[in-house]
Amino acid sequence: MTERRFFELHADVCKALGHPLRIEVIDAAKKKNFALPTFLKITGGLKSNLSQHLSLMTKKGILKSRRDGQSTYFSLSSNKVAQACRLMREVLIDNLKKNQKLIEKL
Amino acid sequence: MTERRFFELHADVCKALGHPLRIEVIDAAKKKNFALPTFLKITGGLKSNLSQHLSLMTKKGILKSRRDGQSTYFSLSSNKVAQACRLMREVLIDNLKKNQKLIEKL
DNA sequence: TGTCATTGTTTAAAAGTTTAATAGTTCACA
DNA sequence: TGTGAACTATTAAACTTTTAAACAATGACA
Numbered sequence: 001m002t003e004r005r006f007f008e009l010h011a012d013v014c015k016a017l018g019h020p021l022r023i024e025v026i027d028a029a030k031k032k033n034f035a036l037p038t039f040l041k042i043t044g045g046l047k048s049n050l051s052q053h054l055s056l057m058t059k060k061g062i063l064k065s066r067r068d069g070q071s072t073y074f075s076l077s078s079n080k081v082a083q084a085c086r087l088m089r090e091v092l093i094d095n096l097k098k099n100q101k102l103i104e105k106l
Numbered sequence: 107m108t109e110r111r112f113f114e115l116h117a118d119v120c121k122a123l124g125h126p127l128r129i130e131v132i133d134a135a136k137k138k139n140f141a142l143p144t145f146l147k148i149t150g151g152l153k154s155n156l157s158q159h160l161s162l163m164t165k166k167g168i169l170k171s172r173r174d175g176q177s178t179y180f181s182l183s184s185n186k187v188a189q190a191c192r193l194m195r196e197v198l199i200d201n202l203k204k205n206q207k208l209i210e211k212l
Numbered sequence: 213t214g215t216c217a218t219t220g221t222t223t224a225a226a227a228g229t230t231t232a233a234t235a236g237t238t239c240a241c242a
Numbered sequence: 243t244g245t246g247a248a249c250t251a252t253t254a255a256a257c258t259t260t261t262a263a264a265c266a267a268t269g270a271c272a
Binding site: 154159175176 | 231232233234235239241
């Protein structure tokens with residue numbers, strides 16, 4: 001595998017974090033395995049849309065799914081996803097704080 | 107700030123990781139402060155294009171920039187960005203290994 | 213078995229966003 | 243003022259997301 005190809009795949013996995021609905025799903029999936037209707041109650045919106053996002057996240061390897069009867073249960077593929085997500089949230093919070101301080105100075 | 111708005115901002119920061127060139131920049135910036143021409147030697151491509159990506163990353167708060175005369179030096183805004191990036195790379199590697207094992211089983 | 217509700221996926225079109233490349237502008241400084 | 247480096251604006255192409263409808267799989271139960 002070329003270095004370039006590896007950067008592409010790496011970016012592709014990161015891209016799977018880059019949507020508000022998907023961040024919300026990761027947030028919910030930290031605690032517990034859920035099936036689509038439960039996520040749907042949390043996030044709102046259309047079931048087909050949520051299903052597409054869940055399937056993308058599974059394809060990119062940040063969720064894993066397990067079918068049990070009528071339901072498919074989704075959970076984080078690894079705790080690393082939750083950790084990375086938390087770090088990026090901290091980066092956001094640090095930035096918001098910095099901006100707040102800049103505003104206060106005026 | 108609403109929870110929804112926070113998820114949007116969080117996703118926005120994560121989105122800044124979701125491009126091969128930007129992953130490559132983060133990779134290079136881990137080690138050292140760089141100005142555009144140095145990044146350009148590493149990544150290749152067009153100067154204007156790289157400049158756009160650097161500016162987006164700065165706007166989203168994953169890089170910070172310091173102007174010194176003609177040159178602008180970019181570095182990671184925090185080590186958390188490098189950590190998150192490394193975790194996501196591990197998620198990718200774990201997935202690649204899993205796929206490899208599946209292939210070997212056939 | 214047949215029917216029904218529930219769950220989840222697929223598809224396709226429209227709407228929206230991101231990217232690369234170009235051309236043009238600003239900036240630092242000799 | 244002239245030069246080269248960095249940045250910005252613009253645009254078309256590529257990609258992602260949303261929406262809505264159709265479809266498929268499962269389980270309950272008369």
